[in-house]
Amino acid sequence: MKLKHSEYKQRTMKIWNEVAPRYHKRWASVSVGPFQSTAKLIELVDINKGNKVLDLACGTGVVTKKIRSKVGNSGYVIGADTSITAIKIAKKWNERKSNLDFVNIDAEKFYFSKKFDIVTCQYALFFFPNAQKALKNIRNSLKKSGKIGISVHGRKERVPFFSSILDSVTQYIPDYIPPGAPNLDRFGTKSALKKEISRAGFSKISVKEFVFHYSPGKFEDYWRNYIKYIPKPLKEKLDGLDYSKRKQLKQLVKEKTIQYTKKNGEILFPWQVLILTAKY
Numbered sequence: 001m002k003l004k005h006s007e008y009k010q011r012t013m014k015i016w017n018e019v020a021p022r023y024h025k026r027w028a029s030v031s032v033g034p035f036q037s038t039a040k041l042i043e044l045v046d047i048n049k050g051n052k053v054l055d056l057a058c059g060t061g062v063v064t065k066k067i068r069s070k071v072g073n074s075g076y077v078i079g080a081d082t083s084i085t086a087i088k089i090a091k092k093w094n095e096r097k098s099n100l101d102f103v104n105i106d107a108e109k110f111y112f113s114k115k116f117d118i119v120t121c122q123y124a125l126f127f128f129p130n131a132q133k134a135l136k137n138i139r140n141s142l143k144k145s146g147k148i149g150i151s152v153h154g155r156k157e158r159v160p161f162f163s164s165i166l167d168s169v170t171q172y173i174p175d176y177i178p179p180g181a182p183n184l185d186r187f188g189t190k191s192a193l194k195k196e197i198s199r200a201g202f203s204k205i206s207v208k209e210f211v212f213h214y215s216p217g218k219f220e221d222y223w224r225n226y227i228k229y230i231p232k233p234l235k236e237k238l239d240g241l242d243y244s245k246r247k248q249l250k251q252l253v254k255e256k257t258i259q260y261t262k263k264n265g266e267i268l269f270p271w272q273v274l275i276l277t278a279k280y
């Protein structure tokens with residue numbers, strides 16, 4: 001059975017409610033690997049004092065915090081996300097300010113009467129099953145001269161941290177990614193991302209490519225932490241594999257990481273990130 005969009009979004013929300021604390025600690029708050037993009041996104045979208053900014057799918061509020069410091073006391077920032085847990089962390093991570101709010105909303109179903117100068121959205125566009133709906137809402141929330149800044153991961157072959165495991169796991173567990181789930185790297189090339197944004201009516205589109213690096217340690221660390229950090233529904237599927245299959249799977253993953261493994265045994269993954277800016 002294929003997941004309906006609404007079911008996929010429910011599932012995503014549940015997963016983010018579970019993983020948000022680990023995500024914040026391991027990745028977002030420490031700006032490692034792909035999260036070097038947070039500072040780049042802020043720089044590229046060029047936020048000024050007094051700007052009104054919406055940070056869509058703000059997660060645990062790391063981008064939101066940087067935006068708040070740019071807009072100062074005369075600006076205004078809203079961080080919005082479907083995950084209640086992520087929003088709770090975002091509220092703790094950000095100092096309480098009268099011009100900063102966090103709200104629980106679905107990117108595909110929101111409306112603000114206020115208009116924004118800028119909307120940012122880091123590492124989330126691909127989670128929206130109907131990205132056009134979300135982009136339409138973004139457009140409707142922008143002032144006429146408004147801008148957007150969107151970060152996405154590159155195609156899976158350019159993000160081996162994900163693909164070394166996922167390409168192997170899906171050979172052993174074909175429904176590891178549920179049928180009907182959107183392809184999470186569908187906006188992972190400059191042309192695909194540009195096309196989606198231009199379809200939504202934006203202009204002056206520019207996409208910059210970055211290749212960051214991330215070391216998950218030695219192979220055993222990479223594998224152990226992967227298992228430790230995955231959400232319950234995926235862990236249950238992995239746990240369903242019998243011992244010998246799991247051993248074969250681990251070996252297959254290991255083979256895929258060899259090309260990124262240095263002499264001292266540490267893996268160093270390249271990580272492609274695209275950052276798009278565009279105008280209303």
Ligand SMILES: C[S@@+](CC[C@H](N)C(=O)[O-])C[C@H]1O[C@@H](n2cnc3c(N)ncnc32)[C@H](O)[C@@H]1O
Pocket residue numbers: 009012013016028056057058059060061062063080081082083086105106107108121122123124127128
């Ligand atoms: C990888 S995190 C990125 C969080 C944050 N932008 C950052 O850079 O740290 C993806 C976020 O998208 C949120 N998300 C997924 N689907 C969503 C939807 N339909 N509407 C709003 N937020 C959504 C998740 O809850 C999660 O917090």
